[in-house]
Amino acid sequence: MERKVAEMAGKIKNCPVCGKLFAAMGRKMCPDCFAKEQDKEKIVIDYVRENRGAKIPEIVxxxxxxxxxxxxxxxEGRFEQIGIKMTYPCEKCGAPIVMGKLCQTCQEKARSELQAARTKIVATMPGGGNKGKGMYSKR
Ligand SMILES: [Zn+2]
Ligand SMILES: [Zn+2]
Structure with missing residues (x-):
């Protein structure tokens, strides 16, 4: 009985948009907000269709x-579906991108910086960190 209640509770979530409780069932927001979200999507897509080449700030x-x-x-490629190429600026350099937060160049730069930082950490570890562990030989 109590278990069932807990299971039910797991499916009831607070809507991240309006805070109302709703039955999640794989949805991210309540049906009301979902409907509003879909309206907004339609408005944006209609606007872009009529104003080709509009930039994000203009659309906002x-x-x-x-x-x-x-x-x-x-x-999600929703503009490509209607034959319009839309991009948004890379957070670092402002280059036009269609996914993630950074452009390819900045992504690679971030990756190699991370790798360099990691190499540094390993190099500064005393004794390579593997001495003493060899005592426990597996049988
Ligand atoms: Zn809601
Ligand atoms: Zn960039």
């Missing part, structure tokens, strides 16, 4: 929809 200003939603639509 004209439609009142937030940037996050527009970026998500770009990542």
């Amino acid at each position: 200003e004209a439609t009142g929809v937030n940037e996050t939603l527009i970026k998500r639509l770009i990542r």
Whole structure:
């Protein structure tokens, strides 16, 4: 009995948009907000269809929809579906990208910086960190 209640509770979530409780069932937000979200998506796509080449700030200003939603639509390829190439700027250098937060160049740079940092850590470890462990030989 109690177990069943707990299971039920696991499926009831607070909507991240309006805070209302709703039955999750694989959904990210409550049905009301989901419907509103879909309306917004339609507004944005209609706007871009009529104003080809519009930049994200223009779309935000004209439609009142937030940037996050527009970026998500770009990542999901929703503009490509209607034959419009949309991009958003890389967070580091501003190059046009369609997925993630950074462009290819910045991604590679970040990766090699990370690798360099890692190599440094290993080099500064005393004795390579493997002495003493050899005592426990497996049988
Ligand atoms: Zn909601
Ligand atoms: Zn970049």
